[in-house]
Amino acid sequence: MFGGFIPKEGRFFELFKNQSKLITEAAGEFRALLAHLDEVEKRVRNIKDIEHKGDEIIHATMDLLHKTFITPLDREDIRELSSKLDDVLDFIDAAAQRVLLYEIKQMPNEGRELAEVCVQAVQKVETAVGYLDNLKDPNAIKKICVEINRLENEADYILRAAVAKLFRDENDIKNLIKFKEVYEILETVTDRCEDVANIIDGIVLEYA
Amino acid sequence: MFGGFIPKEGRFFELFKNQSKLITEAAGEFRALLAHLDEVEKRVRNIKDIEHKGDEIIHATMDLLHKTFITPLDREDIRELSSKLDDVLDFIDAAAQRVLLYEIKQMPNEGRELAEVCVQAVQKVETAVGYLDNLKDPNAIKKICVEINRLENEADYILRAAVAKLFRDENDIKNLIKFKEVYEILETVTDRCEDVANIIDGIVLEYA
Amino acid sequence: MFGGFIPKEGRFFELFKNQSKLITEAAGEFRALLAHLDEVEKRVRNIKDIEHKGDEIIHATMDLLHKTFITPLDREDIRELSSKLDDVLDFIDAAAQRVLLYEIKQMPNEGRELAEVCVQAVQKVETAVGYLDNLKDPNAIKKICVEINRLENEADYILRAAVAKLFRDENDIKNLIKFKEVYEILETVTDRCEDVANIIDGIVLEYA
Numbered sequence: 001m002f003g004g005f006i007p008k009e010g011r012f013f014e015l016f017k018n019q020s021k022l023i024t025e026a027a028g029e030f031r032a033l034l035a036h037l038d039e040v041e042k043r044v045r046n047i048k049d050i051e052h053k054g055d056e057i058i059h060a061t062m063d064l065l066h067k068t069f070i071t072p073l074d075r076e077d078i079r080e081l082s083s084k085l086d087d088v089l090d091f092i093d094a095a096a097q098r099v100l101l102y103e104i105k106q107m108p109n110e111g112r113e114l115a116e117v118c119v120q121a122v123q124k125v126e127t128a129v130g131y132l133d134n135l136k137d138p139n140a141i142k143k144i145c146v147e148i149n150r151l152e153n154e155a156d157y158i159l160r161a162a163v164a165k166l167f168r169d170e171n172d173i174k175n176l177i178k179f180k181e182v183y184e185i186l187e188t189v190t191d192r193c194e195d196v197a198n199i200i201d202g203i204v205l206e207y208a
Numbered sequence: 209m210f211g212g213f214i215p216k217e218g219r220f221f222e223l224f225k226n227q228s229k230l231i232t233e234a235a236g237e238f239r240a241l242l243a244h245l246d247e248v249e250k251r252v253r254n255i256k257d258i259e260h261k262g263d264e265i266i267h268a269t270m271d272l273l274h275k276t277f278i279t280p281l282d283r284e285d286i287r288e289l290s291s292k293l294d295d296v297l298d299f300i301d302a303a304a305q306r307v308l309l310y311e312i313k314q315m316p317n318e319g320r321e322l323a324e325v326c327v328q329a330v331q332k333v334e335t336a337v338g339y340l341d342n343l344k345d346p347n348a349i350k351k352i353c354v355e356i357n358r359l360e361n362e363a364d365y366i367l368r369a370a371v372a373k374l375f376r377d378e379n380d381i382k383n384l385i386k387f388k389e390v391y392e393i394l395e396t397v398t399d400r401c402e403d404v405a406n407i408i409d410g411i412v413l414e415y416a
Numbered sequence: 417m418f419g420g421f422i423p424k425e426g427r428f429f430e431l432f433k434n435q436s437k438l439i440t441e442a443a444g445e446f447r448a449l450l451a452h453l454d455e456v457e458k459r460v461r462n463i464k465d466i467e468h469k470g471d472e473i474i475h476a477t478m479d480l481l482h483k484t485f486i487t488p489l490d491r492e493d494i495r496e497l498s499s500k501l502d503d504v505l506d507f508i509d510a511a512a513q514r515v516l517l518y519e520i521k522q523m524p525n526e527g528r529e530l531a532e533v534c535v536q537a538v539q540k541v542e543t544a545v546g547y548l549d550n551l552k553d554p555n556a557i558k559k560i561c562v563e564i565n566r567l568e569n570e571a572d573y574i575l576r577a578a579v580a581k582l583f584r585d586e587n588d589i590k591n592l593i594k595f596k597e598v599y600e601i602l603e604t605v606t607d608r609c610e611d612v613a614n615i616i617d618g619i620v621l622e623y624a
């Protein structure tokens with residue numbers, strides 16, 4: 001009888017899970033890109049394809065939001081979470097684009113370290129998102145969010161040391177500018193992961 | 209009888225239209241600035257004057273918002289729309305300031321291409337804003353929003369290729385840094401236009 | 417009897433005051449850092465310690481928000497104000513980190529001028545925040561907010577002239593990049609102060 005008002009909970013959570021799965025995939029592909037710096041065009045195109053799939057998911061989420069009368073989470077939380085997950089993916093794609101367009105043929109080790117931290121952070125994001133439809137163990141989610149915060153701090157630390165090193169040792173200024181930009185984008189990936197963690201933290205506080 | 213509660217719809221829409229008209233004016237003046245790179249001081253001052261007029265409009269909008277009990281759109285949408293339109297204008301002004309202060313005497317063609325895309329994007333924004341007080345044809349508005357998204361993608365593409373070219377060909381590093389910054393600001397103009405399109409898209413979904 | 421529902425007003429305002437006091441402290445320490453460029457490590461560590469104390473306050477604020485049923489200001493305003501105050505502190509810390517990690521041994525005078533404007537802006541922020549629990553004199557608060565806006569304009573003006581001067585006179589490109597980045601972070605400090613002023617302005621309009 002009230003069929004039209006039944007919360008379509010499952011579908012929102014499914015969309016969030018798909019979105020965070022794509023992000024983990026993209027981060028893995030980016031790590032492989034920096035590890036080998038071969039097949040650059042192919043890998044960058046793969047990441048762009050993943051990013052397009054992410055765009056489709058965010059549109060599906062917004063559509064569902066406008067069609068759903070009673071939502072399983074605050075409308076604003078759904079919008080924010082979807083949009084911040086999209087940011088994570090966009091910045092991974094942006095870093096990949098730089099590697100291709102700036103014709104980066106070698107990359108200091110700090111770049112690979114940052115890519116590794118990004119992979120870890122987005123895996124934690126995927127785990128945290130997976131818990132959203134079952135808030136029975138709020139402490140488990142909180143622990144993951146703390147871990148994401150720690151990874152953001154680690155990325156920030158690596159970034160600062162890496163840029164300091166560029167200023168000391170890199171005398172090809174074009175390379176300095178290119179590497180600095182890639183590092184900063186990767187650190188921003190972990191910043192956006194932290195934003196996601198903060199939103200999830202808030203949801204736990206409110207609903208658990 | 210209920211005069212105090214009558215929505216002052218017309219005035220909000222009028223303010224939005226004035227704001228987007230100023231933006232089109234500023235983008236046109238910026239395009240002329242890059243096309244000729246003469247009378248730089250005068251043109252940059254014109255753009256700054258337009259930006260000040262924009263500030264007055266946003267203040268008038270906020271004032272009206274606080275005085276209006278029933279608003280024709282969500283209060284948050286009004287605030288966001290006004291603020292994002294203001295961002296568009298601020299970034300055009302920021303780009304113009306750079307041309308003056310960095311004493312840019314010549315500009316690669318990509319700068320002019322980006323300025324052209326900005327003009328097209330803000331014209332579409334003005335058209336979309338013009339439809340807001342009459343949502344009878346939601347598909348027409350949606351089409352314009354899709355077009356603004358396309359222009360943002362185009363600007364992004366031009367930016368990336370343009371910066372790659374700077375890294376390849378521009379050996380005056382100061383020029384490289386200056387041009388890269390101007391390009392990035394212009395691409396941000398189209399990003400903010402896309403934000404405006406997204407807000408308008410959301411309004412259409414809600415009200416049409 | 418309704419004890420659980422009594423607004424814990426005092427505690428929110430106290431937390432905001434503590435937060436803005438820490439910011440003033442950090443800005444003062446940063447000004448001293450640039451004035452002498454000695455004991456850099458110690459001063460940067462002091463600022464980092466202050467930043468950590470700020471993090472504790474924001475967590476306390478969020479905790480209190482989730483435990484409080486009736487809040488003395490809009491929940492969204494509390495969240496926004498706390499978060500923007502935190503941004504101000506983060507950017508002061510970010511500027512300090514750059515001075516240490518980029519091994520900056522001398523700094524053009526414009527850097528010190530920007531640090532001075534930051535000190536003035538955060539002092540005004542502290543004054544404005546101090547008025548929040550007593551909105552009897554809205555004009556006094558509005559006057560301070562106008563003053564913060566003026567200081568943001570001043571910082572913007574100094575920044576643009578300073579970067580223009582770097583492009584003219586600084587031929588060590590690494591230094592140019594380092595100084596430009598520090599200047600831009602300092603100008604962002606005043607931007608975030610302006611965000612705080614705008615939030616406070618909105619609160620005054622709503623509650624006074």
